[in-house]
Amino acid sequence: MDSLQNDRKWWKDEYVYQIWPASFKDSNGDGWGDLGGVIESLDYIKELGTNIIWLSPIFDSPQHDMGYDVSNYEEVYSRFGSVFDVEALIKGCHVRGMRLLLDLVVNHTSDQHQWFKDSRSSKQDPKRDWYIWKPARYDENGNRHPPNNWRSNFSGSAWEWDEATQEYYLHLFAKTQPDLNWECVAMRQAVYDSSMKFWLDKGVDGFRIDTITIYSKDPSFPDAPIQDKDSPWQLASCHYRNKARNFEHIAEMNEKVLSKYDCMTVGEYGPTYDTDLALRYCSAAEKRIDMGFQFETVYTGFGKVDKFKAQPVAMGDFKGSHAKWQKFIEGNDGWTSAFLENHDLPRSVSRFGCDSPEYREVSAKLLAMMEATATGTLFIYQGQELGMTNIPKDWTIDDYQDLEAQNYYNAVKAATGCDGNALASAMGGLRQVGRDHARTPMQWSNSPNAGFSSVKPWMRVNDNYREINVADQLADKNSVLSFWKTLLKLRRKNIGVFAHGSFTYVDDSPLVMTYEKKFNGEVALVMLNFTSESQPIPLREEWTSTKPLIGNVDKSEDQKLGPWEGRIYVK
Template sequence: MSPHAQDTVPTGTNNWWKEATVYQVYPASFYDSNGDGWGDIPGVVEKVPYLHSLGIDVVWLSPMYDSPMHDMGYDVSNYEKVLPAYGTVKDVEDLVEACHQRGMKLILDLVVNHSSDEHAWFKESRSSKDNEKRDWYFWRPPRYDEAGNRMPPSNYRGYFAGSTWTWDETTQEYYLHLYAKEQPDLNWDNRATREAIYNSAVRFWLDKGVDGFRVDTVNKYSKHTDFPDAPITDPKSDIQPAIQMWCNGPRIHEFLREMYDESFAPYGDVMTVGELANTPNPKNVLEYVGASAKELSMVFHLDIGHIGMGPSLEEKYIFHPWKLTKMKSIVEKWQSFIEGTDGWTTAFCENHDNGRSVSRFGSDAPEFREISAKMLALMMVTMTGTLFIYQGQEIGMINAPRDWSIDEYKDIEGLGYYREAERRSASGDDPKRKERIMDGLRILARDHSRLPMQWDGSEHAGFTTGKPWMRAHDLSKEINVKKQENDPCSVLSFWKDVLRLRKKYRDLFIHGAFEVLDYENQETFCFVKSRDDRQALVVLNFTAASQPFTQAEKTVGKSLLVSNYDSSCLETLGPFEGRVYV
């Protein structure tokens, strides 16, 4: 815990999680301790000293619960068991202990919008219409068209390319699932369901010493349960985008306050970070993250991950070129919205659902790979809020090679879009769609972040001695921890240095007010962080060409704190150069 933990800061109390640097571990791909090709929790335990040396305060472990793994563990079949391939509950307890021994914390992923269809609750629910758990999920009778054909209860398009309703032969009704058909949505309107969730998914793990949760799909628990049809925005399809039917629903704040009061508050200052989609208005976000709201510590605003994605669910994986002003407006919005409030925010540019930041926002060309990774590191460590790093980001891991075929991709979402595109291309409905989707997947697919962590230059990147569940990157001999650990000029060494600076200048970087300079400039991103009479100037060149430093006069009275170049000229920024003046 930070020695400053009880100071007051501009947002009120300085909770321990405000100044934390969090490292997300995706267990399947992190480190395999037993050679079966899957990462596991004993493997994470083994690497805790590495994370500690990096300067990490909190380890976030992505879902490790028992699961049929249709959606990489976001389909939980038992909240109180661990997937055998990952280990046991005892292994999680060992991980808690390993973190706590080094003054670090552990948070888990809380996935309670839906369960697996193999969860005992759903098996009971689908067994008969009068089962006592029938109402723990959403069941609805069919509709029929004029010709007497059976139709789903509403026309919603789900997240994984298909209807949100699946017909169940046993009881002759449809059940709701926003994601895959194997992920039926839990009915939060039922008090008994909520109580079971709190007991099984939350208290069970807090009792074992876990320090908090990243809360999956946190604003989707409350649905408009009359399920009216969504407006037709895609006339060629019989299913329509319907996000407004389940995001930020009528009872969502009631549910989250109840979970806070009954499940989190009794355990002290539990850290919660919600995945908050489709909530563009900061005023609405504050309803979730204000300390006085007593709901969540902070949330992820997913806009930064959506840069380059299409504007609708249907177009999600069709790449759209973007301008730097797009990133500036997103960063400014979510950096500034807590100023003068009791809310808190997050800073991140990678996670398990997005392509690698170097490939998306920097350059993965050999001559710019490392320098742009360091430039992005400078951007992240100077941002207000709790900082989140994704595994491999600290060594500058990049997207899978462009020449890999679709056969190397594993993700249910990306493959769903690709198969749909194959059908539409073959039918002549949209002949070029398959190529457009594949091109988008090469940049945006979730698979890029799920390639095995690159520990050394040996076969399979030192991730496993067996056959890895996903192919290791072709460049793992060049980009790996072992090669970078003792190189003072490496991306890894740079991250270690700047994470220390983030703590040293915590008043400016973690708690500072944010202001963009020269907003219209499409090549460089300059911003000021300030608190009281202190200021930092952050200067970032997002291009592969030298750029004039238009804010040079703003450096007067400031000294250069850190740069990703050994030496540079004040008036000119080198390709992907980043500097911080204080």
């Protein structure tokens, strides 16, 4: 499958470890994770088997959206450290044979960025068109309304009125995150210089590129179709996602900056479910980005219009989406990523596995087997290697820190007049798919604050840190952490068939995922039972004499998979 790209780029066979800096490790006792904590942990990350680190945003920011509201691309948020700390981290990575990716957030900035301060200072300011400004609409009674009915991804209107200049600015996320105007040449050049070249010249090895599909908006800014009759604000992604001009912008970004460096890029596709569109971003011939994150699989069960109106994961949908994206680059020159968790997602063992004490470890290992045999570059999110879980169901909205969660809950509260049933339903959605689940502090030990900090952390630690933590799992050869280490070594030995092999289901069971991977004469068979009950497995004759390469239970039956049991065969 890899033959269409004759030179196998270094990033194809590697493993990436994502760090959410605020919650990873506090080295100076202020309750926030920091770059010092990352530097202290480099050997841990290396010994896990991962050799690329992706840092979620570390740039200067008022932290309204945990750093995804950048106020200065060339400075570091003081609680994380300084530019000198980044330089030390780059050096620490490189001497260990590791690499470092930063998060590139350039669909929007903070409203505290000097660019936006200049832009809103006057309609005549040279930076006025660096952002998207529009006049109000007025109804027959003279009442002022936003330019259209677009809904923010964080609830409410996507437009905010600016009293000083008497116009609205667009913000597809929070009102403190005004969208940049990618039609402005001067703005694009400033982005390239300030957010990309500045760091690449310091030795950074690439970027995860935030919201890469939405830079270009329909210039006519039409109303979005009505999908939610109960709201004046409508999902408008059809008017700003994957537009033709967007592909031109990403090609220019590559031509002017990325192609000048030996760097790695992974773009956030978001809810882009069309594989042809995804290939336009990651095709080697198109010269845009190296790979992307598709969210269709991990969004299984999310509400289509309102993600918090979530449903239990339907295994048939999950299996179908997984296969679709495993096969997506077969026969072409694209590349892809393999992941089940990141900072925007609930914990995988709580969604796709079983986080009860009886099955948490075995199902976490099963999910690790699925990911370790997946096509593409492998991504692991901090704590995933421990089987960290979603936060407890008895936590209240006061324990949730995410701006998206708070805005959603308050919007429901305002719309329903504090209706108890509506608020309970909102909390139910947050408990299923909220982003806070991934953002609780890393569980390093069973000591106070989970060993994350010597003081009370910025966010509450998950209550189960005494049962799930690094220190205990390092000492246990049967732990989830130890299993991940073994799996990553096995993937390295079998990288061709696992990362590059073709994918085919060999069983149509709605409860068991059984597939073959094939590459240059190698064949792998993977069997995964996604239930708490034993399931029959009609092992095909050609495999009966082959012993499993690895499994996640101590004792197996020949013709049955135990609860959450997985097996991997290679020949």
